[in-house]
Amino acid sequence: MRIDAITIFPDYLRALDLSLIGKAARDGLISVHRHDLREWAHDRHRTVDDSPLGGGAGMVMKPEPWAEAFAAVIEQGKAELGPQAEPLIVFPNPAGQVFAQATAQEWSGREWILFACGRYEGIDERVYEHLEAAGHEIALVSLGDYVLNGGEVAVLALTEAIVRLVPGVVGNAESLVEESHSDGLLEYPLYTRPARWVDPAGAVREAPEILLSGDHGRIAAWRSERSAERTRERRPDLWDARD
Numbered sequence: 001m002r003i004d005a006i007t008i009f010p011d012y013l014r015a016l017d018l019s020l021i022g023k024a025a026r027d028g029l030i031s032v033h034r035h036d037l038r039e040w041a042h043d044r045h046r047t048v049d050d051s052p053l054g055g056g057a058g059m060v061m062k063p064e065p066w067a068e069a070f071a072a073v074i075e076q077g078k079a080e081l082g083p084q085a086e087p088l089i090v091f092p093n094p095a096g097q098v099f100a101q102a103t104a105q106e107w108s109g110r111e112w113i114l115f116a117c118g119r120y121e122g123i124d125e126r127v128y129e130h131l132e133a134a135g136h137e138i139a140l141v142s143l144g145d146y147v148l149n150g151g152e153v154a155v156l157a158l159t160e161a162i163v164r165l166v167p168g169v170v171g172n173a174e175s176l177v178e179e180s181h182s183d184g185l186l187e188y189p190l191y192t193r194p195a196r197w198v199d200p201a202g203a204v205r206e207a208p209e210i211l212l213s214g215d216h217g218r219i220a221a222w223r224s225e226r227s228a229e230r231t232r233e234r235r236p237d238l239w240d241a242r243d
């Protein structure tokens with residue numbers, strides 16, 4: 001998988017060189033390419049924003065730098081992947097669809113994802129229109145019903161959620177099977193040693209006996225019950241939406 005990200009803060013995305021994502025890149029499972037939008041702003045101040053037409057607070061990102069940036073980055077990607085390759089262009093955007101595990105799973109199979117990080121009040125609407133008119137596939141996604149100051153933090157989260165599902169990235173693929181949202185439910189409670197823990201307040205806290213029984217069938221049933229119970233309590237929306 002090739003990942004491109006266009007941003008005015010490329011250093012914000014240096015975290016993609018670390019940990020799981022960084023190792024996946026070093027292992028050749030993915031490649032990550034950061035691009036500074038200001039490369040395509042040609043005035044002396046490398047301006048990428050201007051006041052909103054119609055008035056209002058804040059600034060809007062100008063369409064010209066974005067159009068040039070997309071053309072250049074897509075040309076670079078095609079040079080690597082072949083002329084037929086097409087990116088999924090993802091705009092983190094609070095007005096987008098809320099991102100979900102099923103989308104992460106779907107996008108983990110894509111050859112090329114191009115993230116576009118908005119800042120200020122957002123990007124001129126004609127950029128989206130321009131890309132769609134050129135036949136590009138675009139998606140606007142939000143991490144949830146809250147607003148960040150720009151798309152970079154969302155790109156870090158989206159990239160981790162997607163790339164960890166790319167085969168070979170996570171050492172033990174089994175660990176992806178029983179985690180929250182992998183089956184539409186919340187994960188069961190987890191315990192490890194010591195089975196009997198005296199907490200700093202002096203309270204004795206025992207792990208559930210069943211987990212020490214060695215009876216894998218009963219343990220699986222217990223975990224399934226806890227998962228259902230937890231989902232009903234904490235996320236009735238997920239519980240009601242399950243197949």
Ligand SMILES: OB(O)c1ccc2cc[nH]c2c1
Nearest residue numbers: 092118119147148149150151
């Ligand atoms: O909350 B977000 O995901 C998000 C994404 C992009 C921009 C651009 C300006 N504010 C933003 C917020």
